[in-house]
Amino acid sequence: MKAVRFYEHGGPEVLRYEEVETPKPKSGEVLIKVEAMGVNYTDIRLRRNYNHLQIPLPCIPGKEISGTVVALGEQATGIKVGAKIAALVRGGGYAEYVTLPPYMLIPASGLAAPEAASFLLQGLTAYHTLKTFGNLKAEDKVLVHSGAGGVGTLAIQLARALGAGKVLATAGSPEKLALALSLGADAAFDYTQEGWATKVVDFLGGKGVNLILDGVGGKVFSENFKCLAPLGRVVVYGTSSNELTTINHSQLMPLCQTVTGFDLNFVANSGKMVAVGSLELLNQIGAGRLKLLVNHTLPLSEAAEAHRLLENRLTTGKVVLLN
DSSP: OOEEEEEEEESGGGOOEOOOOOOOOOOOEEEEEEEEEEHHHHHHHHHHHHTTOOOOBOOOOEEEEEEEEEEEOTTSSSTTTTTTEEEESOOOBBEEEEEOOOGEEEEEEEEOOHTTSSSSSHHHHIIIIITTTTTTOOOOOESSSSSSSSHHHHHHHHHHHHSSEEEEEEEHHHHHHHHHHHTTSSEEEEEETTTTHHHHHHHTTOEEEEEEESOOHHHHHHHGSSEEEEEEHHHHEEOOTOOOOOOOOHHHHTTTOOOEEHHHHHHHHHHHHHHHHHHHHHHHHHEEEEOOOOEEEEEEEGHHHHHHHTTOOOOOOOHHHHH
C-alpha cells in the first residue's frame, strides 16, 4: 500500500510518499480501507518534534481517518464488513489501510468521507473545551480565537447551539474574519492588531467574556486577561503561534479567574468522553446546526503541500487528504 512517512524531523519536505507493507488485522482488530485523512497541527508538531519525543523512525503521521471496514480479524465483533466509519488513531493514519479494534470506530454512514474525516479531532476539541473543560453556561459570552480554523469554525457554531449568549471570534485577515461572522459570530476581531482585547470589552459595553478558547498562545494568550470577566475561564488547547509565555498567577487571583489546559490525547483515552462528544457532534450535524467546512482537499501524495498550507496559516476550515 501507499503511505506517507518521515525518516527525520523537519519541514514539510521530509514527508515521503512511498510503498509500505499493508497491515493485517490481529485478533480483535478490523482492517480499514482509508478514504480520507484529517490534517491537524498535531501532525505538524510530530513531524517537527516540538514535544521532543523519542518516536521510532520512520514514522507515519495522522490521527484522524474515515473509511470502510474491509476485513475482520478473529474475535472482532460489533462491526460488519462494509461499514462506513470515522476514527481517531494513535498514529499511522496517512496510509491506504489501517487496523483498529472495533471499539475505536464511530459509525459515519451519513457523512461523505471528507466530512467524516473532519469532525472528530477538532470537533471533540471544540465540544470538550466548551462544555467539559470550559463549563459553558447558558448566556455566557464566549471568545473563540482562530475563528476561521478547524477548531474555531466548529466552536463558533457549537457555542451558539449550546446556548452561549454572545459568541465572539478572532482571526488574522479580513477574509477569515468574514468567515467567522458568516458562521454565527456576533463580532470578530483581528488579533494581529494592537488593542483587539480592548475592542472586545468595548463591544460588550465595558464587560468581559466568560470563556475564552485559545489555540494560539504566546502574546495572544497574555492579552486574554484584558478582556476576561470575573470568574472567567481560559481553556488552552494549542500553541499555533509557536510562542511560549508564562502565567502570572497573581494576575488570576483578584478576579478569581481560571486557566485550564486541554489535550485531546486525554479525551481520546476515555471511551466515554469520545462517545459523549461524538454523539453530540453527530446530533448537531444531523440537525443542521453544525456545518463541516472541508475547504481544502489534496491527494495523499501531496501531504507535504497540505502541511505547508496549514503551517503557514493559508487555510480556513479543515484540510483533508484523500486516497
